[in-house]
Amino acid sequence: MDSPVQIPFKSFIQLKANDDTPIYLQIIFEFIKAIQLGLLPEGTKIPGTRILCKLLSINRNTLIKAFQDLESQGFIEIRPNKGTFILSDQKHDPRKKEVSKPVAANVQPFTFKHSSVLESPLERSDLPLQFNDGLPDLRLIHTDILARLYVSKLKRQKIRQPWEQIQTQSHQNFKKQFFNFLNLTRGLRISEANLLTTTSHEVSLYLVAKLLISVGDGVVVGAPGYYLSNMTLTDSGAKIIPVPVDDEGIKIDALKKACEHQHISVVYLTSIYHYPTTVSLSAKRRMEILELSNQYGFVILEDDYDFDFQLDNNPILPLAAIDSNERVVYIGSFARSLPAGFGYGFVAAPAAFIKELEKHLSILEPGIDVIKEQVLTGWIQDGEVHRLSKKNKVIYKERRDHFVSLLNSRLGGRIRFKIPNRGLAIWVEWLDHFNLIEMQKKCAENGLFLPKTVLYQSKNLTATRLGFGSLDLLEMANAVGILTKSLDSLVFD
Incomplete structure (x- = not known):
């Protein structure tokens, strides 16, 4: 064996004094790497x-500490009065004179599935003003109240039972309060067996699509539709069949025609607040879709993503509330106005379907956030959820009405829109002819960001979905002013 002083340690033991990793850990990592690469053969x-x-x-105490760890992990052996030896099973190649990092010339990178469907269309911008597709204003959240409630639950939590038992009991209490809340607010008639709760609306949709859709299944969606849900459905193997939407929701004659020409497995609807146009499915069409579901055997996947923001005193109940034949799988969100991590997604459906969903959820989300569930259970029991909803309703209704006033005063005669009764966005159709991408660029030059996901343009349509909920009154005025200025520069210049 070569004399140890002939080994060029400095060529492969690279230590960085300014690195966040402690020196003794760097020593350990570098020696393990050298051993595994065969740079320090066995013996x-x-x-x-x-x-x-x-x-x-380096400092001697630091090196001794590193060597102790290396010995405990079985990489080296420290023999009293004899020295320290490598225990690696790597064999020494006597042809190696200069130590250099070997390069595997013929090793190919591993293969994996690539998705062209799930490429994120979302954009980010640092511009001071931004429109989105209808998100709440997180500045309105009373984080101090949330923190106090969360901490108080943590302090009261006394571990007197097995943790699995605590999780089960907490989750059962939450589900009991939650299905009662859904029955009260949405007119459902479900029990605990008909309800699955998830960490988000997106997880709920993913799980439901996984169980309902096989590769090649025909799935009807409204057109224009919700790009994120279409991505999830397509990734599950769906063959997307777009059906036009008008002022009363999805067109029944087009839906019936689609059913007559091919097998339809699922009809995906945002019936209460269609994305992106904000229209509600009319009462007549609701009954017709339920009848078609019974006739052609498709499942109605009803996505109520924005029920939290009912702004006027005329709430529309979901199809699930009038479904007597168990043809509707109802998914939605809860507490969207709370910070990320506090909200919930849910699925309401026949008990057998929920039981199957639970199998898949147990893999994706094996644990339960006991404290979070206890906080929300208390909120529902104490009526805090209703108080928060009432408070938000006043704020967002004022913002909607102010936004409508601004659109009428600054852009009246150049746009067409309907005032939505719910949600935090307005569907604006432009009467002038111009390119929306050029509008996006002009707005950006003036400090307003219009993401591509809110732009809709075709041969017969130029429209934008403008979210007002995240803007205060002054920000709205500035944003509409920039829209007007940008439109003028495109149309009149």
Whole structure:
């Protein structure tokens, strides 16, 4: 075996004094890497700590600590009065004179599935003003109240039972309060067996699509439709069949025609507040879709993504509330106005379907956030959820009405829109002819960001979905002013 002082340790033990990783850990990592690459073959004797410290310019106590860890992990053996030796099973190649990092010339990278469907269309911008597709204003959240409630639950939590028992009991209490809340607010008639709760609306949709859709299944969606849900449905293997939407929702004659020409497995609807146009499915069409579901055997996947924001005193109940034949799978969100992590997604459906969903959810989300569920259970029991909803309703209704006033005063005669009764966005159709991408660029030059996901343009349509909920009154005025200025520069210049 070569003399240890002949080994060029500094060529492969690279230590960085300014790195966040402690030096002794760097030593451990570098030695393990050298052993695994065969740079320090089995049986190699390492120089004494004083010599090695001088070579690597490190403190001796630091090196001794690193060597102790290496020995405990089985990479080296420290033999009293004999020295320190490598225990790797790597074999020494006598042809190696200069130590260099080997390069595997013929090793190919591993293969994996690539999705062209799930490419994120979302954009980010640092511009001071931004429209979105209808998100709430997180500045309105009373984080101090949330923190106090969360901490108080943590302090009261006394572990007197097995943790699995605590999780089960907490989750059962939450589901009991939650299905009662859904029955009260949405007119459902469900029990605990008909309800699945998830960490988000997106997880709910993913799980439901996984169970309902096989590769090649025909799935009807409204056109224009919700790009994120279409991505999830397509990724599940769906063959998307777009059906036009008018002022009363999805067109029944077009839906019936689609059913007559091919097998339809699922009809995906945002019936209460269609995305992106904000229209509600009329009462007549609701009954017709339920009848078609019974006739052609498709499942109605009803997505109530924005029920939290009912702004006027005329709430529309979901199809699930009038479904007597168990043809509707109802998904939605809860507490969207709370910070990320506090909200919930849910699925309401026949008990057998929920039971199957639970199998898949147990893999995706095996644990339960007990404290979070206890906080929300208390909120529902104490009526805090209703108080928060009432408070938000006043704020967002004022913002909607102010936004409508601004659109009428600054852009009246150049746009067409209907005032939505719910949600935090307005569907605006432009009467002038111009390119929306050019409008996006003009707005950006003036400090307003219009993401591509809110732009809709075809041969017969130029429209934008403008979210007002995240803007205060002054920000709205500035944003509409920039829209007007940008439109003028496109149309009149």
